[in-house]
Amino acid sequence: MSLTDAQRAEIAAHAKETSATRRPTVPALEAMLYEPQEVLDHGFLRVIDYMGDDAAVVQAARVSYGRGTRKVSEDAGLIRYLMRHRHSSPFEMCEIKFHVKLPIFIARQWIRHRMASVNEYSARYSILDSEFYLPAPEHMAAQSEVNRQGRGDVLGSEAAADVLDILRNDAMRTYSNYEKMLDTDEGYGLARELARINLTLNTYTQWYWKIDLHNLMHFLALRLDPHAQYEIRAYAEVMLKVLHAWLPQTATAFEEYRRGAVTFSASMMKVVRRMLAGETVEREGTGLSKREWDEMMATLKG
Amino acid sequence: MSLTDAQRAEIAAHAKETSATRRPTVPALEAMLYEPQEVLDHGFLRVIDYMGDDAAVVQAARVSYGRGTRKVSEDAGLIRYLMRHRHSSPFEMCEIKFHVKLPIFIARQWIRHRMASVNEYSARYSILDSEFYLPAPEHMAAQSEVNRQGRGDVLGSEAAADVLDILRNDAMRTYSNYEKMLDTDEGYGLARELARINLTLNTYTQWYWKIDLHNLMHFLALRLDPHAQYEIRAYAEVMLKVLHAWLPQTATAFEEYRRGAVTFSASMMKVVRRMLAGETVEREGTGLSKREWDEMMATLKG
Amino acid sequence: MSLTDAQRAEIAAHAKETSATRRPTVPALEAMLYEPQEVLDHGFLRVIDYMGDDAAVVQAARVSYGRGTRKVSEDAGLIRYLMRHRHSSPFEMCEIKFHVKLPIFIARQWIRHRMASVNEYSARYSILDSEFYLPAPEHMAAQSEVNRQGRGDVLGSEAAADVLDILRNDAMRTYSNYEKMLDTDEGYGLARELARINLTLNTYTQWYWKIDLHNLMHFLALRLDPHAQYEIRAYAEVMLKVLHAWLPQTATAFEEYRRGAVTFSASMMKVVRRMLAGETVEREGTGLSKREWDEMMATLKG
Amino acid sequence: MSLTDAQRAEIAAHAKETSATRRPTVPALEAMLYEPQEVLDHGFLRVIDYMGDDAAVVQAARVSYGRGTRKVSEDAGLIRYLMRHRHSSPFEMCEIKFHVKLPIFIARQWIRHRMASVNEYSARYSILDSEFYLPAPEHMAAQSEVNRQGRGDVLGSEAAADVLDILRNDAMRTYSNYEKMLDTDEGYGLARELARINLTLNTYTQWYWKIDLHNLMHFLALRLDPHAQYEIRAYAEVMLKVLHAWLPQTATAFEEYRRGAVTFSASMMKVVRRMLAGETVEREGTGLSKREWDEMMATLKG
Numbered sequence A, B, C, D: 001m002s003l004t005d006a007q008r009a010e011i012a013a014h015a016k017e018t019s020a021t022r023r024p025t026v027p028a029l030e031a032m033l034y035e036p037q038e039v040l041d042h043g044f045l046r047v048i049d050y051m052g053d054d055a056a057v058v059q060a061a062r063v064s065y066g067r068g069t070r071k072v073s074e075d076a077g078l079i080r081y082l083m084r085h086r087h088s089s090p091f092e093m094c095e096i097k098f099h100v101k102l103p104i105f106i107a108r109q110w111i112r113h114r115m116a117s118v119n120e121y122s123a124r125y126s127i128l129d130s131e132f133y134l135p136a137p138e139h140m141a142a143q144s145e146v147n148r149q150g151r152g153d154v155l156g157s158e159a160a161a162d163v164l165d166i167l168r169n170d171a172m173r174t175y176s177n178y179e180k181m182l183d184t185d186e187g188y189g190l191a192r193e194l195a196r197i198n199l200t201l202n203t204y205t206q207w208y209w210k211i212d213l214h215n216l217m218h219f220l221a222l223r224l225d226p227h228a229q230y231e232i233r234a235y236a237e238v239m240l241k242v243l244h245a246w247l248p249q250t251a252t253a254f255e256e257y258r259r260g261a262v263t264f265s266a267s268m269m270k271v272v273r274r275m276l277a278g279e280t281v282e283r284e285g286t287g288l289s290k291r292e293w294d295e296m297m298a299t300l301k302g
Helices: A005-016 A054-062 A072-084 A089-093 A104-110 A157-182 A192-198 A213-223 A230-246 A248-259 A266-276 A290-301 B005-016 B054-062 B072-084 B089-093 B104-110 B157-182 B192-198 B213-223 B230-246 B248-259 B266-276 B290-301 C005-016 C054-062 C072-084 C089-093 C104-110 C157-182 C192-198 C213-223 C230-246 C248-259 C266-276 C290-301 D005-016 D054-062 D072-084 D089-093 D104-110 D157-182 D192-198 D213-223 D230-246 D248-259 D266-276 D290-301
Strands: A019-021 A037-039 A043-051 A095-103 A117-120 A141-143 A151-154 A204-212 A262-264 B019-021 B037-039 B043-051 B095-103 B117-120 B141-143 B151-154 B204-212 B262-264 C019-021 C037-039 C043-051 C095-103 C117-120 C141-143 C151-154 C204-212 C262-264 D019-021 D037-039 D043-051 D095-103 D117-120 D141-143 D151-154 D204-212 D262-264
Touching: A037 A230, A043 A230, A043 B043, A054 A072, A054 A089, A054 A248, A072 A248, A089 A204, A089 A213, A089 B117, A089 B204, A095 A104, A095 A213, A095 A230, A104 A204, A104 A230, A104 D104, A117 B089, A157 A192, A157 D157, A157 D192, A192 D157, A204 A213, A204 B089, A213 A230, A213 A248, A230 A248, A248 C266, A262 A266, A266 A290, A266 C248, A266 C266, A266 C290, A290 C266, B037 B230, B043 B230, B054 B072, B054 B089, B054 B248, B072 B248, B089 B204, B089 B213, B095 B104, B095 B213, B095 B230, B104 B204, B104 B230, B104 C104, B157 B192, B157 C157, B157 C192, B192 C157, B204 B213, B213 B230, B213 B248, B230 B248, B248 D266, B262 B266, B266 B290, B266 D248, B266 D266, B266 D290, B290 D266, C037 C230, C043 C230, C043 D043, C054 C072, C054 C089, C054 C248, C072 C248, C089 C204, C089 C213, C089 D117, C089 D204, C095 C104, C095 C213, C095 C230, C104 C204, C104 C230, C117 D089, C157 C192, C204 C213, C204 D089, C213 C230, C213 C248, C230 C248, C262 C266, C266 C290, D037 D230, D043 D230, D054 D072, D054 D089, D054 D248, D072 D248, D089 D204, D089 D213, D095 D104, D095 D213, D095 D230, D104 D204, D104 D230, D157 D192, D204 D213, D213 D230, D213 D248, D230 D248, D262 D266, D266 D290
Parallel strands: none
Antiparallel strands: A019 B019, A037 A043, A043 A095, A095 A204, A117 A204, A141 A151, A262 C262, B037 B043, B043 B095, B095 B204, B117 B204, B141 B151, B262 D262, C019 D019, C037 C043, C043 C095, C095 C204, C117 C204, C141 C151, D037 D043, D043 D095, D095 D204, D117 D204, D141 D151
16 A cells, blocks of 8 residues: 555544534445555555435435435335436436546546546656556466457466566666656756656556446446456456445445346347247357357356 | 425425534535525525535645645635636536526526536426416516627516516416316326426426536536526526535635636737727727627726 | 428538548438438428448547458448447447427437537527427327326327317417517517517427437437337437438447347346246246336247 | 558548538548648647538527528628637537547546547557657756746756657667567567556557547647647647638637637736726735736736
């Protein structure tokens, strides 16, 4: 972890300060507030603020504010209904703000989600810390032979150690040259906005990231997927835990109707119907590609 | 005002319930929470929830969380700096949610602001109340002769009374026919989604509307403008009061650098510079249209 | 239809004018350009401009520009792959602009799609025409008893005639009063922005609406759904024809992977798997609500 | 420049192919189409497609399609009016698509503009070229002492040469290690998505970037500013030339009302008015900070 002493003191102070509010409040999330949760080797994710709870989703869907006037079972049912029918606007009524420390190559994937607000640490204005992501041996994998953008087998321990050496040495050398270029006494006093171009993509940065619940679930659906790069999945998994603490009914419905859901194309549905009618179906003539067919059969087996 | 008894009871209940939170909390806004503030003849605006305070803007700008480590005067200075240089992302870090009751013709202007989340009362699903906006005599004005989309002189009291009669009668008759078309016993049992097409544009609807601070200020800059239609300005003015209660430093900077600011074009700046040098400038040769010239001279006089 | 003579002349002029361009061009869509396609009783939809073709989607996906370097079959396969895996960004690379005439109550549903650009006819600035939507007898239906926001049986011919009379009379009376309020000679000269509040929601308006292909397909997926209100579906169906003319490969993939696709929740998938294994499954213990179960069984039967 | 031979052949082929279209067409932009315009040492910007012209802005503003029915002078006047009053929606009606090759540290600034569509070269899927940005000596500047995020004096030629050596050597070494980690024969066969984390931020990437005219002008207003980092300004300046070729009237209005415009705060306006009345104004009591005062005085002198 890599919080400064000042940050640690700040967190401790926050832990004691409470205010009275009439806003919807979620004790399970309050308990997590401000606490850094470790991700990767130097990264973290902290919840900084939030707005709304499960009832706020329901309330917006009803555009009335009868909180408490209906039984919880009915609220859960409504949330399931909204999730199943992809009604997105009630889920936009909740909001969460994170403080995230993450490597730059992950920040570049992350920022592709445009429906969020970001304030990132500025390397034009300030100097980046000497922290870079180095994969653990179990994540050091060869290029996949079947998936052009995935990982295959884990490297042997010797190869992994060699790669680790390369990554560490290059990161340390480029960082040390970054410092030298910046140094006004013994170096060159180069402008920060220029010196930073020498840093490697595994250098850590940090940002505040604020997003509404609908878009958070869209982010999670994409980034929890097994095809997402491991390093961003690691952050998504921590966020999923936050989601369960914050909005237990919404999180459960998300697992059921989004994360665990399967979509079949029109042609696939024809196959499923024939199979349910007892027919033994061959791929030929179904209009499905070999890849689609294989994926479908794997899904149907579970 | 037009809250139901159930809603009034709900508001009273909320007024007593408080929770402990470690989130940024603004007492002046807590005091307003849930309370309907009257707008126009039957409309209202209520703050339902909020996230962040002036310090949250500063914190995001610093991407650090040194709340309390700097003096208030410095925070105010930073907020002024951000506003002056149109740095928008730190202002996106605060969020507010309103419950608004408003006439449909205003809802149609309002919704043009896309960077917000909305859940509106559905007239496909439910039945609209018999409430419609009728302008007060002092707002019943003739078409402006100089501004193709504005109001000119107020109507004489007789004419105003006639217009009011027309508006009231037409709204009542169309509403009464709406009820008749809906009625399953003595009427036609028509689908709600069809029957509502008979209602007039001054019928009230309501929605939950959630927006971040940056976009709220953009909304206010446009809708507080004297050229905005009076009826939407009435809502914007209530929101401006909310802004001052919520974020006093940001609101002050907004008045100084956005609402009270004036922009001069390149050609106008040349004129200003010549005038400051003591020259008596004529419009000819300045490249300014008569309209621009007149507006500029009026602005320079204040 | 309700184009003015000036508009008809304009369309005729456009039909003859052509320019040479090096941009991707789609002859089947060029043939449709500017032509109003009738929708409902007075509405229309015209394609005004477009950018891109099927190859532009492929090109963006490859971030290379090897148009023509691959066989069509491969392009179609890539488009199917993108659609199946919900890769949205290549579909954002095409754009289309429509001119639409539509009733205000439909405009209010339509505008909820925020990821588009709109310029609407301004009733603050100009005077609306005396045109209002009156449903044909076969669309004049009773409130559904099973679906709170849908239509049930068609009204009997007498009831339909009565309802039509009500709608027509109210629209004509409110319009006639609108004119009277506006009239500067024999009426009251009321400001346009006020007078229009007397109009009913079935009054026609018009706008230019520009959207990218990804968001257009999202709009279509929602608005072609049988649960969408008939009147907006009527526009969506015309747009679907435009989509097929413009981007035949994308349109085919859209039908297969979006419009004809079915999504099963995690619990539903368990049921499907048990059924495929030959088991006779009862709802009890599956975790599915009665409604979900019924919908699922209907889907599996096709 | 760094187009492959295949790309050069493709460009030559496009140069000869033309189609007939009835869409608005701009000959001056057609002439630029597909041609790479050099930016920095290895970057480029190419216009790939566009939609609309100056008349399309006017047409949307009028929500009529009387192209040709009004004189050009009136069209230019309307465009100036729209720009001056910040009416943004008619400018959203035009769209442009670029192919850009740019260093990663610039891509990270650029992507902060969310209202655009992007397809970037994927380093998870493919291998990046050995191309990195190395500043020319005249852009190799020291950290500014007055502006925490800017550049000051240019480095001496010896220091510049040293810095260049550092940047070049580090980029080459990290790239060579990237290749080694990827190599399946003599290297480690590491997954591409991991190996790329060793590359430096000055490595070139490329993308397709599509944006509407309103958001393009917002991008340009921010990125043409003297405070923008030189390397992104270099791209903005090429885009400004494209804007002038594409939409001469809009571009002229942009220079007059956006780029050349100056905004004065409420307090500044009071000072200007007092100065115009002949008073000699001192900063004290004006409410302006020293920095605001100095900036204002510099602006007033021109």
